[in-house]
Amino acid sequence: MWNALKSMWIIFLHMFHRRVTVQYPDEKPYIPPRWRGRIILSRDPDGEERCVACYLCAAACPVDCIALQATEDEHGRRYPDFFRINFSRCIFCGYCEEACPTDAIQLTSDFEMGEYDRKNLVYEKEDLLIDGPGKYPDYNFYRVAGLAINGEGGKNKGEAENEAPPVDLHHLLP
Amino acid sequence: MSELAHTWSNVVVILIFLFSFAALLSWIERRLLGVWQDRYGPNRVGPFGMLQSVADAIKLLAKEDWIPPFADKALFVLAPAVIATTTLLAFAVVPIAPGIGVVDLNIGLLFFLAMSSLGVYSIVLGGWASNNKYSLLGGFRAAAQMLSYEVFMGLSLMGVVMLAGSFNLRDIVAAQEDLWFCIPQILGLITFTVAGIAEARRLPFDLPEAENELVAGFHTEYSSMKFGLFFIGEYVGIILISAVMVTLFFGGWLGPLLPPLMWFLLKTFIVIGFFILLRASLPRPRYDQLMGYGWKVMLPLTLVNLLITGAIVLAWGL
Amino acid sequence: MTTIHIDSRPYTAQDGDNLLQQCLSLGFNLPYFCWHPALGSVGACRQCAIKQFKNEDDKRGKIVMACMTPVTDGARISIDDPEAREFRASVVEWLMVNHPHDCPVCDEGGECHLQDMTVMTGHTYRRYQGRKRTFHNQNLGPLVNHEMNRCIQCYRCTRFYRDYAGGRDLDAMVLRNQVYFGRHEDGILESEFSGNLVEVCPTGVFTDKTLKQHYTRKWDLQTAPSVCMHCGLGCNTIPGERYGTLRRIRNRFNGAVNGYFLCDRGRYGYEFANSKHRIRQPSLRKDRSAALQSAIKRDMLQHIAALLSNGTRVIGIGSPRASVESNFALRTLVGPEWFYAGVSDRDGRLLASILDILRQGPARSPSLHEVELADAVLVLGEDVTNTAPLLALALRQSVRRQPQKIAEKMHIPHWNDNAVRGAVQQERGPLFIATVAGTKLDDVATQTFHAAPDDLARLGFAVAHVLDSSAPPVLDMPDALQELADTIAEALKTAERPMVISGIGCGNRAVIEAAANVAWSLSNTGHPAELCFAVPECNSLGAAMIGGVSFESAFETACNGAPLNDNTAGATAETSTDVAADFSVDTVIILENDLYQRADAAIVDRFLAAAKHVVVIDHIDNATCARADVVLPAGTFAEADGTLVNNEGRAQRFFQVFVPQGDIQESWRWAQDIMTITGSGKGQPWINLDQVSAACAAAIPLLQPILHAAPPADFRIGGQKISRQPHRYSGRTAMLADISVHEPKPPEDPDAPLSFSMEGYLGHPPPALIPRFWAPGWNSVQAVNKFQDEVGSSLAGGDPGVRLIEPVPAGKAEYFSNVPIAFTRRTDEWLVVPLHHVFGTDELSVLAPAIAELAARPYLALNPADAAELGLAAGDESRLQLLRTNGRTGYSLPVQLKSELQRGVAGLPAGLPGLAGINLPAWGKVTRLGIGMKQGAPP
Incomplete structure (x- = not known):
């Protein structure tokens, strides 16, 4: 009985406390930069797609809401032919970003994605791809990795980070 | 003629006031809960969200009025009407202020007890007619709860009757000119409060509804305005219990400076606020605890109260 | 122990x-x-x-x-x-010091042995900050991708390619710490086993180039146990599917059959299933002059019901590339007496003869693994590298058996590879190859002999006679040949596990009988020998067991109106189809078979035109479909379940990998649907494969054991099916979200104890049901270790498949005695013999772009002396005029010179696109095209 009265008193005193409610959307809350909101695909500093379609994000996704298909352009650069995220399934856990070896997939601080039609929550690559490098301005996977890329702005073997010039096969022949 | 006109105007004004206040009460309750839980509550519709109850009413009216095919149709329709009718009828005897009130019955208190006891039929019938296991369980609980709490609810008021020497509510108010009965009848007040909450099925004694265990208890199957009637019935019930409490223990309209009507409304509102505070702060007891509490604590307490009051009245010959 | x-x-x-x-x-x-x-x-x-x-x-x-x-x-x-x-x-x-930073774009990622081992050893942080050594890559052809920087110098590739598979053009080039595995220059890898580098390489140096076109990680592939369709050996495979297309084939270890390896035809031929030539919808035409139009399934079936109603005569033509169940379902649909085997008359007779020899003779048909264990082998008439490639790989291991004894004497354990090879040097066990032309195996052969098929048979008969004098003798043997026969007989007699290999590759029955005589004479004289026949298609032997005379007899039926199903061969097609006007067959149902691959186009044209209605059930739009009135889409091996019988007589079950879109379904289901709608056939409709198998086993006692080829459809482990999708399968809720956000329920599978889902039993299933090799910490193919009792031996629970044929004790079978007379060269006429090509002679695998790129182009092979006589040089256009009365006879072909061809014999790569449907051997005239033109010969 005493407990009940005491708790009633405590609750009553809450009348004089500050309210914790933030009056969204009149008042926009502070969103930290590492907020896990809408997922985007970024581009490297050269403006090329960062995603190399390695499927790691899809594998890491606990709700399996990422589907993609890898393909290769004429220069030997791998990229996703299609890249689909079903946001009606996404739980914004950020595992995809953690798994991404090229910093391509990133979660942003945008969370205002409400739709009346579930179908509109299925985002294709053109909905996901942004024009900038996102949170990581400098990283370029193809500059680091020892993979040859043909064509303009490409690089050959031995031109990646910490690589010696390629061995001339003719020196090895008897 | 003027007598009749006076009564009719009383009826109409009280009715309108009751309905609108009951509707507003749903908003007040939510706002108060918000205050006590450090948040806002409904604040979007109209000034301070006051039109929220209007929006809710429109929504309720616009909803599909659905009668489940498996329900007992006649009873299903009857049940919500019963509660609204009985609580409103009970209000007829409440003396709001001198000259304001529907009737002045010399057995007013008994009438109130009778009406409020009839209200439970609504719950039981609704639960039964829905033909749904949750509703049925809710109905059972309501029946059992009413049975146990009705007993000491009546008894707890007998002390007041002894002191006032009348069942007429206006006489009882008049008898508190010197001292509100909440002082001598403190035990009666406590037991009546508990019984009143149980009667109005308010938290923490809302076991027939118990939305976290029984979906929505007796009104699980109800929709649209039938549900609305239950809803109105509940809020009018709160007002009724508060008003009766004010009448019996807090001197009704009595008070200095302000006009009697204002005193009555103010006191009633404070009691209602207290009820809402109860809801905000206390958890719902388990069902067996509720029953045990009623029979083992409250009933003996009222009997003791009756004994002491009787003894004092006898000794002092008041 | x-x-x-x-x-x-x-x-x-x-x-x-x-x-x-x-x-x-x-x-x-x-x-x-x-x-x-x-x-x-x-x-x-x-x-x-x-x-x-x-x-x-x-x-x-x-x-x-x-x-x-x-x-x-x-x-x-x-x-x-x-x-x-x-x-x-x-x-x-x-x-890892020089390993590039490219796992995300490496095709090996996710099934990389190097990744697994790096994780297993706990090396997580790269300390080396210096410069990495790099190499240029090579273009190794359309099958294998080369990415040399990933190499960790384990030498597995060259050890497999050179030492195990006998390739010559891949080697290690080494200077200091610069070790390069590759060719001396860019170029297509010559070995037909090059695809195994993909699985042998522990990292991503060699990866599957066809997979790269539609790359999918191992964890995203829906897989099921399957069997290769591209030759008669029945190698076990694991096809992988994603988004409705077949992505790749991986080896499925079967200790008794293919072991760890596959040939490139089997590994890369899968792409026919994704081909644009696939039939994906039922189509029909009511009028022959109109084009085929797609129709819905119900209308289609009703149309067929109308065709088959009121007592019309319906015949069915089966197929050696369709499962036992599909063939049997068609047989049930049309009735056994109206069911014809889908092989040419020649092949039908040869296969029946092989079946008889294996069933009635004392020689056992060996599994591929047992071929590896043979220590003296005679190959008679079959170019195994091209007709049954993995048999050639097994033979390369068999020549190491006898020299192994040298190492044993020096107490070198058999697994100590370098030491064994050092001790053995170039020593090889006896392997005698007698074929019409040179083969790739000749380099490991003790002795080779190239001659016309009849002479090959004579050599075989002579060897048999030397081994057992009660075997029929060969008259007029030249001394040199008799000497060879003596040598072979001696080698076989002194061996512990002698073996004879032959097949229908040279199209000569005497060769097969000679091989049987050799094996039987060994067995009858107390040297139990094994006898292995190469058959051309995945279910050649199974179809032969179901029976039915060759479809060319259906042409005969067309004339006489009476079935000829007494297993005596009817007249050949060439003589019988002229009287098409009297054709008394109303409807022909052709099961997964392109008749144009088996008989001459002109004959098939006449046959199909004469039939009132032609119903084709097939998965590839081929020439036969183009002439059909009704085409029903059948599932490929990846879209259907069934049982196949390989050349050993081993029945193996293949399971559906994915559910095809639209109306594509198993051939036997089409047959069942037709039976249901016409109310014909047997009583209760079959609802799953097990019921068809059971009916088949009941009707054909020889096929009884197929019921035990794999666990039945209601098999469960802990109440669960075995999942076709790995537990880390991704994209489940997104892959179809562009069509609908409401995810469909996984498809049911009434035919197999496997589910089209990630849910199911994750432990080790029974060996016939293993959908993939994976174990915790072992994502690469090396996980197969965890599925074996003794690493490298056989799968835990026994290797899948059941043998249908066992030999009968020695002395029961009588020797074949019709020894052919020696081949004599004719003037101006050449005996045209079939030559085979691993890439090109198989009808389905050439539809895969990568295989098509490697496929041989049509040519005519001649002995240089013959060519010189004709005034032809290599590359010249020649004209071949086949001497037969019917069908197309003239072909213009560039000449290739093959010095091992006997004079008077010409080789023609049968079955290549453009040369399909020619039944060889046959006599023909060869002329210089220029001369022929001048004489006004038909162009």
Whole structure:
């Protein structure tokens, strides 16, 4: 009985406390930069797609809401032919970003994605791809990795980070 | 003629006031809960969200009025009407202020007890007619709860009757000119409060509804305005219990400076606020605890109260 | 069996094996790179280091390489020893020093042995900051992708390619720390086993180039146990599917059949299933002059019902590339007396003869694994490299059997690969190859003999006569040939496991009978021999068991109106189709068969035109479909279940990998649907494959064991089916979200104990149901270790498949006695014999773009002397005029010179696109095209 009265008193005193409610959307809350909101695909500093379609994000996704298909352009650069995220399934856990070896997939601080039609929550690559490098301005996977890329702005073997010039096969022949 | 006109105007004004206040009460309750839980509550519709109850009413009216095919149709329709009718009828005897009130019955208190006891039929019938296991369980609980709490609810008021020497509510108010009965009848007040909450099925004694265990208890199957009637019935019930409490223990309209009507409304509102505070702060007891509490604590307490009051009245010959 | 102590606990181990193999067999996770169960140990990578102690009191021990250390009784070793662990971690670290930073774009990622081993040893952080050595890659052709920077120098590739598979054009080029595995210059890898580099390479140096076109990670592939469709050996495969298309084929280990390897035709031929030539919708035409139009299934079936109603005569033509069940369902639909085998008259007779020989003779048909164990082999008339490639790979291992004894005498354990090869040098066991033209195996042969098919048969008969004088003698044998026969007989007689290999490759029955005589004469004289026949298609033997005379007899039916199903061959097609006007067959139902591949176009044209209605059930839009009135879409091997019987007589079940879109369904289901709608056939409709198999087993006693080829559809482990999708299958809720956000329920599978879902039993299923090889920590193909009782031997629970044919005791069968007369050269006429090509002669695999790129182009092979006489040089256009009365006879072909061809014999690559439907051998005239033109011959 005493407990009940005491708790009633405590609750009553809450009348004089500050309210914790933030009056969204009149008042926009502070969103930290590492907020896990809408997922985007970024581009490297050269403006090329960062995603190399390695499927790691899809594998890491606990709700399996990422589907993609890898393909290769004429220069030997791998990229996703299609890249689909079903946001009606996404739980914004950020595992995809953690798994991404090229910093391509990133979660942003945008969370205002409400739709009346579930179908509109299925985002294709053109909905996901942004024009900038996102949170990581400098990283370029193809500059680091020892993979040859043909064509303009490409690089050959031995031109990646910490690589010696390629061995001339003719020196090895008897 | 003027007598009749006076009564009719009383009826109409009280009715309108009751309905609108009951509707507003749903908003007040939510706002108060918000205050006590450090948040806002409904604040979007109209000034301070006051039109929220209007929006809710429109929504309720616009909803599909659905009668489940498996329900007992006649009873299903009857049940919500019963509660609204009985609580409103009970209000007829409440003396709001001198000259304001529907009737002045010399057995007013008994009438109130009778009406409020009839209200439970609504719950039981609704639960039964829905033909749904949750509703049925809710109905059972309501029946059992009413049975146990009705007993000491009546008894707890007998002390007041002894002191006032009348069942007429206006006489009882008049008898508190010197001292509100909440002082001598403190035990009666406590037991009546508990019984009143149980009667109005308010938290923490809302076991027939118990939305976290029984979906929505007796009104699980109800929709649209039938549900609305239950809803109105509940809020009018709160007002009724508060008003009766004010009448019996807090001197009704009595008070200095302000006009009697204002005193009555103010006191009633404070009691209602207290009820809402109860809801905000206390958890719902388990069902067996509720029953045990009623029979083992409250009933003996009222009997003791009756004994002491009787003894004092006898000794002092008041 | 002996006892060894690993980390102070006793275990029983196989004596004479190496410690690495034993540790793995006992279930320990010991990292390794260069060791391979099929290739043995060389101790190149230093990864499997463990600590060995002298005795119980020895606390210091010494680090040894597990793969190079034999199991000795009471050996005490430690895998967990901190020093050994540290050693292994540092080995991986230095192997990774030059490894590029490209796992995300590496096709091996997710099933990389190097990744697995790096994780297993705990090397997680790269300390080396210096510059990495790099190499340029090579273009190795359309099958294998080369990415040399990823190499860790384990030498597995060259050891497989050169030592195991006999390739010559891939080697290690080494200077200091610069080790390069590749060719001397860019170019297509010559070996037909090059695809195995993909699985042999522990990292991503060699990857599947066709997979790269539609790349999918291993964890995203829906897989099921399957059987290869591209030759008669029945190698076990694991096809993988994603987004409704077939992505790749991986080897499915079967200790008795293909072991660890596949040929390139089998590995890369799968793309026909994704081909634009696939039939995906039912189509029909009511009027022959109109084009086929797609129709819905119900209308289609009603149309067929109308065709088949009121007592019309319906005949069915089966197929050796369709499953036993599909053939049987068609047989049930049309009735056994109206069911014809889908092979040419020639092939039908040869296959029936093979079946008789295996069923009635004393010689056992060996499994591929047993071919590896043979220590003296005679190959008679079959170019196995091109008709049954993995048989050739097995033969390359068999020539190492006898020399193995040299190493044994020197107490070198068989797994110590380098030491064994050093001891053996160039020594090889007896392998005699008698074929019409040179074969790729000739380089390991003891002696080769190239002649016309009849002469090959005569050699065989002569060998048999030498072995057992009661076998029919060969008259007029030249001395040189008799000497060869004596040598062969001697080699076979002194061997422990002699074997004779033949097949229908040269289209000569005498060759097959000669091979049987050799094997039987060995068996009858107390040298139990094995007799292996190569058959051309995946279910050639199964279809032969179901019976029915060849479809060319259906042409005969067309004339006479009476079935000829008494297993005596009717007249050949050439003589019978002129009277098409009297055709008395109303409807022909053709099952998964392109008749144009088997008989001459003109004959098939006339046959199909004469039939009132032609119904084709097939998955590829071929020439026969183009002439059909009704085309029903059948499932390929990846979209259907069924049983196939391989050349050994082993029945193996293949399981559906994915559910095709639209109306595509199993051929037997089409047959069932037709029976249901017409109310014909048997009583209760079949609702799953097991019921068809059961009906088939009941009707054909020889096929009784197929019921045990795999567990039935209601088989469950712990109440669960086995999942076709790995537990890390991705994209489940997104892959179809562009069509609908409401995810469909996974498809049901009434035919198999496998589910089209990630849900299901995740442990080790029975061997016939293994959908993929994966074990915790072992994502690569090396996980197969975990599925074997003894690493490298057979799958735990026994290798899948059941043998249908067992030999009868010696002396029961009578020798064949019709010895052909020696081949004599005719003037101006050549005996045209079939030549085979691993890429090109198979009808389905050439539809795969990568295989098509490698496929041989049509040519005419001549002996240089013959060519010179005709005034032809290599590359000249020649004209071949086949001497037959019917069908197309003239072909213009460029000339190739083959000096091993006997004079008077010409070789024609049968079955290549453009040369399909020619039944060889046949006589023909060869002229220079220019001359022919001048004389006004038909163009």
